[in-house]
Amino acid sequence: MSAAVRVRFAPSPTGHLHVGGARTALFNWLYARHHRGTFVLRIEDTDRSRSTEENIARITEALAWLGLDWDEGPPAPGYRQTERLPIYRAHGERLLAAGRAYYCDCARETLERERQAAQAKKETFRYSGRCRDRGLTAGALRLRIPAEGATVVDDLIHGPVTFEHAQLDDWILVRTDGTPTYNFCVVVDDVTMRITHVIRGDDHLPNTPKQILCYEALGYPVPALAHVSMILGADRSRLSKRHGATSVQAFRDAGIPAEAMVNYLARLGWSHGDQEVFSRAELIELFDIKDVASSGAVFDETKLEWLSHEYLKRLPGGELAALAEPFIRAAGLEPPPGARLAAIVETLKERAKTLVELCQVGRFYFERPAAYEPKAAQTYLTAEGARRLALLGERLAALPDWEAAAIERAYRELLAELGVKLVDLAQLSRLALTGGTASPPIFEVLALLGREETLARLERARAAAGGAA
Secondary structure, eight states: OOSOOEEEEOOOOSSSOBHHHHHHHHHHHHHHHHTTOEEEEOBOOOOTTTOOHHHHHHHHHHHHHHTOOOSBOTTSTTOBGGGOHHHHHHHHHHHHHTTSEEEEOOOHHHHHHHHHHHHHTTOOOOOOOTTTTSOOSSSEEEEOOOSSSEEEEEETTTEEEEEEGGGOOOOEEEOTTSOBOHHHHHHHHHHHTTOOEEEEEGGGGGGHHHHHHHHHHHTOOOOEEEEEOOEEOTTSSBOOGGGSOOBHHHHHHTTOOHHHHHHHHHHSSOOOTTOOOOOHHHHHHHOOGGGSOSSOEEOOHHHHHHHHHHHHHHSOHHHHHHHHHHHHHHTTOOOOOHHHHHHHHHHHGGGOSSHHHHHHHTGGGTSOOSSOOHHHHHHHSSHHHHHHHHHHHHHHHTOSSOSHHHHHHHHHHHHHHHTOOHHHHHHHHHHHHHSSSOOSOHHHHHHHHOHHHHHHHHHHHHHHHHHHO
């Protein structure tokens, strides 16, 4: 790159961070990190009716969870549009003085009638420009658009996109009440923050020719532009709440690890051969905005859960335990400390797609089963089952060492005496210890539950079998 890369993510704090916004933030962050540039966070909060401090906190929290750290931005001053009103005012005055903007006093009712008339004719409404040469000294400030010609958006993803000036109108820079409009703020912010590359959703593409003409009117260079296609639902319409969860926090709370979420968002519209699983370092090394597809990407929760499972399987026990602990507590359970929890989650990570599911399949580690699976209980909790549980309890109680290998030897000795298969005694044990017949390897389960808890659960099941008999 000939100059230092500076990119920005500029959310409007009107709600949670949508996964589409998160992907835009990620693409900007990866581009900055790949080129050793600067990632700027800017808050576009001029919509006073919907922008809240709570929403700003939600957005920054989501970005932090994803690990998308910003080099410039809040809480430092000057990165919220409501803090920059004098800057917009000065640029508006510049355009007015240069004859590139003019005041308009057309009543809202007049403009609405003209808009409705255009709609009736199935035409795009375009302001007539009646105030262009009236020399007014007050009103709404409009940008003077060239009457002829076209503006070409040289997009890094879509290629050249041409907009005829005849389809544009003299758009408002500053409203009658003195508040600047979104498109004007964006231009002023990007040039004063020295943004070199604007990477954003392609829903902004129709606004881009207006913004380019504003850059040119101010005498500023136009940054490189890249418009990322929308994320789609399964029906190929724009992803929205009707498709299910869409906010970053919703997926975090559902137990998707942050690294899996980052990996999945990166693969929505970007690829590197057939590779599916990437480390963060690999994403930074390989990412180029020019490799992003121009077509929309479908959000597939099944694929996201597959990636989540891949990440859980690859995490060392200690790291997985740290991620799982808040979810265990949220389920009303008390996790054991340190190494024991790490050993427990090691037995579960092949069995869970999310951290929430990991807690569900491993719940028996933290509390005794409230009930036994009815069908399994009918099969195993019989008079013979009660006898086998009593014998097993005696053998295990006498073990000098409580570890998996010793437990397995005790089982196999009893199997030889009883003349039954391992599966028979293992399933009976699983039912007694977990309430069901699916669990991690049974000897590991016993070792992790501990002697006292294991014997108590076996006795409880024996009593239930005796009662059933």
